Amino acid sequence: MSPSLLEGEYAKFNFYKLDKTWRRLPEDEKEASKREFTSVISEIGTESPITTYGLTGTRGDCDIMLAQSSMDLDDFDKTAKRINHTHLAGYLDQSYSYLAVRRKTQYKHGGAEPKLQDYYKYFIIYPMVKKREWYQLNQDERQKMMGDHFKIGHKYPSIKINTTYSFGLDDQEFVVGFETDEPREFVSLVMDLREIPGGFYTESETPIFACVRKPIEEALEAVG
The missing domain is CATH 3.30.70.1030 (Apc35880; domain 1)
Structure with a gap:
């Protein structure tokens, strides 16, 4: 998924911070937890587009961001439920959360539309x-x-x-x-x-x- 949205589509931006106690867990426990969480995010992405980001090097109050889009607002509730039932959720705090919807602007842009790529870092x-x-x-x-x-x-x-x-x-x-x-x-x-x-x-x-x-x-x- 790209954060680009269709007209009328909802967007949810979830920012998470992992508790420092996470780093003290045994390596095998952390690896199993990562695999489970990765699998859950992958499954969610097959149902409604989701893009994942890291912020460990750019902010001190959050580590990852999940950007999800859907025409059905209830999909975000389903996502939260599935994430909350993972092992990783026991160490995961939601630092910020933003909900929005894509609408056509009421202002005229002027000029030609630029050619844009699909992927940006x-x-x-x-x-x-x-x-x-x-x-x-x-x-x-x-x-x-x-x-x-x-x-x-x-x-x-x-x-x-x-x-x-x-x-x-x-x-x-x-x-x-x-x-x-x-x-x-x-x-x-x-x-x-x-x-x-x-x-x-x-x-x-x-x-x-x-x-x-x-x-x-x-x-x-x-x-x-």
Whole structure:
């Protein structure tokens, strides 16, 4: 699965941290637990797409991220149940969780659609909330500021954006994700966005997670 979604599809982003007591377990017990967890994630992926990421080297409060998509919201409940019944779940804390849905944007992008690849190594994701003043602006005013936003985005054609909507489903309003093979370019993109007027209407866009795409067994191996 790629974090790219179909129109109307739900997305769930789950971040987990393994307790430090995990590393003190006997090696054979850890290996058996990893195999079980890997098998469960693989089985889930055959029913609804799921992509796995590691964050051991990029954040201190989470080790792995599971990005799952489905047209059926109940699938996320089934996933949680199956994960909670694994041996690894006894050492697994859910640090963050974000729920959203893919919708068509109300703003015109302008310009041609860039050619994008299917696989990117990095997925940078964060929850976002706009200030209430943003919603008091008329559509033309918002379109103009979003137009500035899109122009900057077009300067970085190698970065793919995924915007999902959480209004009424979760605490944030949006979950915004960027796929890239070069995080330095994303830093430049964000710095450019800070200089446009539309940024004034952002209430919050933290925490930010720099996720490294990898098989779940590799993500677990990095933990210990």
